[in-house]
Amino acid sequence: MGRTAGFDFMENTLWPAHVRGGGANYATNTLPTVLPVSPNPVNAITVATGTGSLAKGDVITITGVMRVHPETKANTGVQQQFVVTQAHPGGAGVVQISPAIITAGPMQTVTLATTNAAAGIQVAGVANTANGLSMLYHKSAFAFATADLVMPRGVDFAARQVFDGISMRIVRQYDINSDRFPCRLDVLYGYRTLRPQLACRLACN
Structure with a gap:
C-alpha cells in the first residue's frame, strides 16, 4: 500500500492475534x-x-x-x-x-x-474470539540500538560493518582440535519503548 493517510504500511505474516x-x-x-x-x-x-x-x-x-x-x-x-x-x-x-x-x-x-x-x-x-492486530506508531515510540563489538586479533579473518544502523561482526578461526574453520556472526543489540503514548494497537479482522 505504500504511504497513505500519513502512514507507511508494512506487512508481517508472523504478527500474532489476540484472543479476547x-x-x-x-x-x-x-x-x-x-x-x-x-x-x-x-x-x-x-x-x-x-x-x-x-x-x-x-x-x-x-x-x-x-x-x-x-x-x-x-x-x-x-x-x-x-x-x-x-x-x-x-x-x-x-x-x-x-x-x-x-x-x-x-x-x-x-x-x-x-x-x-x-x-x-x-x-x-x-x-x-481471536482478533487480528496491527500496530500504529510514530518512529519515536520505540528505540532499537546496536553497538560495535570488539575486533579480536590473532584470528584467520575478522570484519565489522554497519548497515542501516545495525553493527554486525564476523570472525573466522581455525580449530586445530576438529580440523575445522568455524565462522560466527554477532550483533549486540537492545530495544526499548521510549514513548508508549506515540503507539497504539488496532484490533481488526
Missing part, C-alpha cells in the same frame, strides 16, 4: 472509592461483579472515566481505553490495567464522573 477473554457484566464499586481523586497513579481497579475471565491484553472502558487532552487536561468526551496487563480469572477482585489512572496534576490522564453509582466496565470485542 470471556469476561462480561463487570462493574466496579462506586467511583470515589475505587478511583480516588489523587495525583498518584492507580494501576489497578477493584471489581465488585463480573463473570468470565479477562485475558491479558483485553481492552476495557469504565463508565464515567473520560480521556483528557494531554496538554490542556480538558475532558475530551471520549471514554479512556485501558489494557488489562494481567489475566483476571473472573468475579470480584483486582484487575491490573494500563495506562495508569491519574486524576489530577500535570500528568493527569482521565477525569471522573461525579456520580456515586457503581461504574460499569465494557470489554471490547467478542468474547472468546
Whole structure:
C-alpha cells in the first residue's frame, strides 16, 4: 500500500492475534472509592461483579472515566481505553490495567464522573474470539540500538560493518582440535519503548 493517510504500511505474516477473554457484566464499586481523586497513579481497579475471565491484553472502558487532552487536561468526551496487563480469572477482585489512572496534576490522564453509582466496565470485542492486530506508531515510540563489538586479533579473518544502523561482526578461526574453520556472526543489540503514548494497537479482522 505504500504511504497513505500519513502512514507507511508494512506487512508481517508472523504478527500474532489476540484472543479476547470471556469476561462480561463487570462493574466496579462506586467511583470515589475505587478511583480516588489523587495525583498518584492507580494501576489497578477493584471489581465488585463480573463473570468470565479477562485475558491479558483485553481492552476495557469504565463508565464515567473520560480521556483528557494531554496538554490542556480538558475532558475530551471520549471514554479512556485501558489494557488489562494481567489475566483476571473472573468475579470480584483486582484487575491490573494500563495506562495508569491519574486524576489530577500535570500528568493527569482521565477525569471522573461525579456520580456515586457503581461504574460499569465494557470489554471490547467478542468474547472468546481471536482478533487480528496491527500496530500504529510514530518512529519515536520505540528505540532499537546496536553497538560495535570488539575486533579480536590473532584470528584467520575478522570484519565489522554497519548497515542501516545495525553493527554486525564476523570472525573466522581455525580449530586445530576438529580440523575445522568455524565462522560466527554477532550483533549486540537492545530495544526499548521510549514513548508508549506515540503507539497504539488496532484490533481488526
